[in-house]
Amino acid sequence: MTADDGDGPDAARRMLRVAAGQLGPVGRDEPRSSVVARLIALLDRAADRGVELVAFPELALTTFFPRWYTEELSGHDHYFETEMPGPETKPLFDAAASHGIGFSLGYAELTPDGHRYNTTILVDGAGGEVARFRKVHIPGHEDDEPWRPFQHLERRYFEESDQGFGVWPAFGGLVGMATCNDRRWPETYREMGLQGVELILIGYNTPIHYAPDPGQNALQGFHNALVMQAGAYQNGTWVVGVAKGGTEEGVESLAQSAIIAPSGQIVAQAVTSGDELVVADCDLDWCRHYKETLFDFARYRRPEVYRRITTQKGVEVPPPRHEGAEP
Ligand code: CDV
Secondary structure (H helix, E strand, O other): OOOOOOOOOOOOOOEEEEEEEEEOOOOOOOOHHHHHHHHHHHHHHHHHOOOOEEEOOOOOOOOOHHHOOOOOHHHHHHHOEOOOOOOOOHHHHHHHHHHOOEEEEEEEEEOOOOOEEEEEEEEOOOOOEEEEEEOOOOOOOOOOOOOOOOOOOHHHHOOOOOOOOOEEEEOOEEEEEEEHHHHHOHHHHHHHHOOOOOEEEEEEOOEOOOOOOHHHHHHHHHHHHHHHHHHHHHHOOEEEEEEEOEEEOOEEEOOOOEEEOOOOOEEEEOOOOOOEEEEEEEEHHHHHHHHOOOOOHHHHOOHHHOHHHHHOOOOOOOOOOOOOOOO
């Protein structure tokens, strides 16, 4: 996918063939070896199609375990990885390197000093680690809430990362990551936009049923596209959103993985809710059309009047206005 920018058809462009490696459900009893085999199958299909980078979903290696409460925080530690790659994930790294394909992979990370993060690793085409991103906006709740049809205990099992949103030179461009609920927040994209990001990889697990306000259920697909398309356009960047979709342990989750251009247009989208590869040729130079025009940050941004964005957390409404008061 290229945009005609007047440079002529033969101008050297930074083209990157990217895929969203969508997963269908992962059962509670499905071993990592089986999930890794599914990921490798997607990689093999990606290799056949000349893909250079595959984005895999959030918490891709296991079922979405925060839907179950355990009294002890450590009760779910068997879903966490203490090393990456470890013995069970090494075959994935080896397969990707043998194809010369890079990938991003979401997993639950338990650090040697006992911290638990919802992490995504970015790996280059030679199997080397480029970066790790730890989820910033952790949704859900901390305590047992048995009234829910299923729980969303991410805030019990994961710490919020204080490392923020990095951007790394990789794959011929500038690449950033975010995880699921991060994609709903404009600050996520803008933080990376201010570092010149050209491709953002976002894995997600989004249940269709939103217990605090079921009126939103019918809008899950709309909101998913809305936030990623807006984030792409307003920052002149490619965005890859990749789901673990389908009905997992009785919970239906959104699929609709998509690759979105800097124009905000969806250029490729999943048509199933199972294991599926969604491919697009991303012209990283297309980002310039937006970064150097409407969203020329250096020229048009006004950080001096955005003070509340970084100094205020919750809403502060203005004091009531008395009728007849001077404006
Ligand atoms: N895994 C997630 O972060 N899920 C959230 C749900 C809880 C709203 C999401 O943003 O899709």
